[in-house]
Amino acid sequence: MQLFPRRSPEEKARSVKEAATLTGLFLVLALAGFGVFLFGGPDLPPGDDGVWNVIRWIALLLGLASAYITAQCVLSLVVEATVGPERYFAFILLLLAIWGLWTWLS
Numbered sequence: 001m002q003l004f005p006r007r008s009p010e011e012k013a014r015s016v017k018e019a020a021t022l023t024g025l026f027l028v029l030a031l032a033g034f035g036v037f038l039f040g041g042p043d044l045p046p047g048d049d050g051v052w053n054v055i056r057w058i059a060l061l062l063g064l065a066s067a068y069i070t071a072q073c074v075l076s077l078v079v080e081a082t083v084g085p086e087r088y089f090a091f092i093l094l095l096l097a098i099w100g101l102w103t104w105l106s
Contacts, residue, residue: 004086015080023073026066033063 007015036059038044046053079088 004084004090007084012080012084016077019073019077019080023070023077026070026073030063030066030070033059033061033066035059037063 037056040046040052040056040059043053046056079085083091
């Protein structure tokens with residue numbers, strides 16, 4: 001009996017491919033949002049109340065959210081390509097248990 005059984009190579013390849021696709025999608029979305037904000041006009045930050053400047057601010061928010069999700073996707077891609085989600089989750093729980101024990105004893 002294994003606590004964490006090995007994943008088949010086909011399953012690992014499929015999950016790595018899905019994680020890489022999501023990473024690329026959100027990276028393109030983040031770059032598009034930042035590009036519209038930065039290259040959408042000469043004034044930084046956009047000051048007047050025109051429709052184009054509202055679109056630029058929305059693009060900035062979209063770019064920031066997409067950049068955060070891209071960072072999460074990169075972590076997911078690394079986990080999928082190396083240890084797998086089950087072992088990663090166990091590692092996080094182990095770190096939380098060590099932190100809890102340390103705070104309880106100190």
